[in-house]
Amino acid sequence: MSRIEQLTDLLRQEPGDSFLKHALALEYIKIADDGQARREFEELLDKEPGYTGSYYHLGKLLERAGVPDQALAIYEKGMAIAKAAGERHAYNELQSAYEDLAY
Numbered sequence: 860m861s862r863i864e865q866l867t868d869l870l871r872q873e874p875g876d877s878f879l880k881h882a883l884a885l886e887y888i889k890i891a892d893d894g895q896a897r898r899e900f901e902e903l904l905d906k907e908p909g910y911t912g913s914y915y916h917l918g919k920l921l922e923r924a925g926v927p928d929q930a931l932a933i934y935e936k937g938m939a940i941a942k943a944a945g946e947r948h949a950y951n952e953l954q955s956a957y958e959d960l961a962y
Contacts, residue, residue, distance in 0.1 A: 884899035912949065917933050921933060938953045
C-alpha cells in the first residue's frame with residue numbers, strides 16, 4: 860500500500876485530521892501531482908485557516924505553477940494568521956518566502 864493510500868485510508872477514519880490532510884498534500888507534491896496537492900491544501904485551509912504550515916507549501920506550489928501573484932497572496936494571508944496566533948516561526952518563514960518572491 861502506497862503512502863497516499865495509507866493517508867487516504869486514515870483520513871476516511873479521521874476526516875477532520877488536519878495533520879493527515881497536510882501530509883497527504885505533501886505526498887502528492889512528492890509524486891509531482893501539484894494539482895491534487897493544491898486541492899488538498901486549499902481544502903485544508905478552507906476548513907482550518909489556522910493551519911499555518913500549509914500556507915508556505917501552498918505558496919511554493921503556486922510559485923512553481925507560475926502564478927506568483929497568487930503565491931504572494933497566500934503568503935500574506937498566512938503571515939496575518941501566524942501573526943495573530945503568535946506563531947513567530949511560521950510568520951518568519953512565510954515572510955522570507957514572500958520577500959524572496961516579491962523582491
